[in-house]
Amino acid sequence: MHWRYGKASSREQLMRDLLRIFRELLIVLDGNVEQALEQLEWIGDRYELWRDDFTMEDFRRLLEKSGEVARAQGGQLQLTRKGERAIRRQALQDVFNKVAASGHGQHRTPTPGGAGDPTDETRQWTFGDAPDSLDASRTLGNWLRRTGGASQLTEEDLEVREREQHTSCATVLLIDVSHSMTLYGEDRITPAKRVALALTELILTRYPKDTLDVVLFGDDAETVPLERLPYISNGPYHTNTRAGLMRAQEILRRRKATNRQIVLITDGKPSAIHEEGRIYKNPFGLDPRIVAKTLDEAMRCRRKDVQVTTFMLTDHPELKRFVERFTEVCRGRAYFAEGARLDSFVLVDFIRNRRRRVRG
Numbered sequence: 001m002h003w004r005y006g007k008a009s010s011r012e013q014l015m016r017d018l019l020r021i022f023r024e025l026l027i028v029l030d031g032n033v034e035q036a037l038e039q040l041e042w043i044g045d046r047y048e049l050w051r052d053d054f055t056m057e058d059f060r061r062l063l064e065k066s067g068e069v070a071r072a073q074g075g076q077l078q079l080t081r082k083g084e085r086a087i088r089r090q091a092l093q094d095v096f097n098k099v100a101a102s103g104h105g106q107h108r109t110p111t112p113g114g115a116g117d118p119t120d121e122t123r124q125w126t127f128g129d130a131p132d133s134l135d136a137s138r139t140l141g142n143w144l145r146r147t148g149g150a151s152q153l154t155e156e157d158l159e160v161r162e163r164e165q166h167t168s169c170a171t172v173l174l175i176d177v178s179h180s181m182t183l184y185g186e187d188r189i190t191p192a193k194r195v196a197l198a199l200t201e202l203i204l205t206r207y208p209k210d211t212l213d214v215v216l217f218g219d220d221a222e223t224v225p226l227e228r229l230p231y232i233s234n235g236p237y238h239t240n241t242r243a244g245l246m247r248a249q250e251i252l253r254r255r256k257a258t259n260r261q262i263v264l265i266t267d268g269k270p271s272a273i274h275e276e277g278r279i280y281k282n283p284f285g286l287d288p289r290i291v292a293k294t295l296d297e298a299m300r301c302r303r304k305d306v307q308v309t310t311f312m313l314t315d316h317p318e319l320k321r322f323v324e325r326f327t328e329v330c331r332g333r334a335y336f337a338e339g340a341r342l343d344s345f346v347l348v349d350f351i352r353n354r355r356r357r358v359r360g
Helices: 011-028 033-046 056-066 081-102 136-147 179-185 189-206 226-231 241-254 288-303 317-330 339-352
Strands: 069-071 077-079 108-112 118-124 159-166 169-176 211-217 221-224 259-266 272-275 278-281 307-312 333-336
Touching (some): 011 033, 011 081, 033 056, 056 069, 077 081, 081 189, 081 226, 081 339, 169 189, 179 189, 189 211, 189 226, 189 339, 211 241, 221 241, 241 288, 259 339, 307 317, 317 333
Antiparallel strands (some): 069 077, 272 278
8 A cells, every 4th residue: 555645735634644544554563553653653753744733642532532442451552343343444445446447246146037236138027027127218119119109008018127136155265374475575464454354344334145254374274253354464384275275165164155255365385284183394396295185175166166266466487387277176266466456356356256156
């Protein structure tokens, strides 16, 4: 996320700008309010953002009054549930600001009929069609062509607009938290967190019948509650992609949604698997043993009709070949995305769901 600093036109505008910067800092700093405030104060001093009628202390008081932060027992400020929601809302809004001009729709099935948004296609009215599905212009055109306006409208004149059927979807977001997600000065974990926050807010507000689970995978895989998303980070772990896929399938097996999918965000090759009660690791190259076990899980996803979409945060030729093979095995989709564009890639793909399928 890039910011342009300059004098705000009003006190209210300065407050809004500072809140946006503060929430972005919280994502980068794993939800640490005190560290975010320290960085914000430095930014305000460096770029002379503070005003006589709005100082850093005023901003601290504003935060507490808004209820986004509260004092813990030790006196330090920490995020509240309201603050966590504010971060999610901003993450989602930032994504849609980038892609609003694209005009994306809801995720749908290719089967017309039932409740849903109208399509451009029409058909003759049949018994049971809802009155609000009538296409007035086509109906009147049929009537005029048939009678020239000389007689009454009849059943054969009526045309209705087809509707696309909305479906529920269970999504598991798999996030790589291995050490390479912040290796050599590259911060890939922050874009991944921003995706998780935005996707959570999108599903909670626009797709209430959908479910979202977030699984972090490093040496092992663990499910994290959605309210913990601002605080997650990566660590000194290898990349056990297989464990992540296995956990995701366990979760999806319990979901009753029409469609089930895995969204996989990673920047590295699989370098670990569990085997015979221990973890087998090999960070050097693509280990055939690890690759074979990982591809086995990709095949299981395919057999279970679980769509897998992979977002690879690198364009290394060897890793690209692996992802292409992985995608071929699971019959999924793959994108190679820069971290700065990851959130747009993921949400646009989620909303479009170009290959949405319905199992009968």
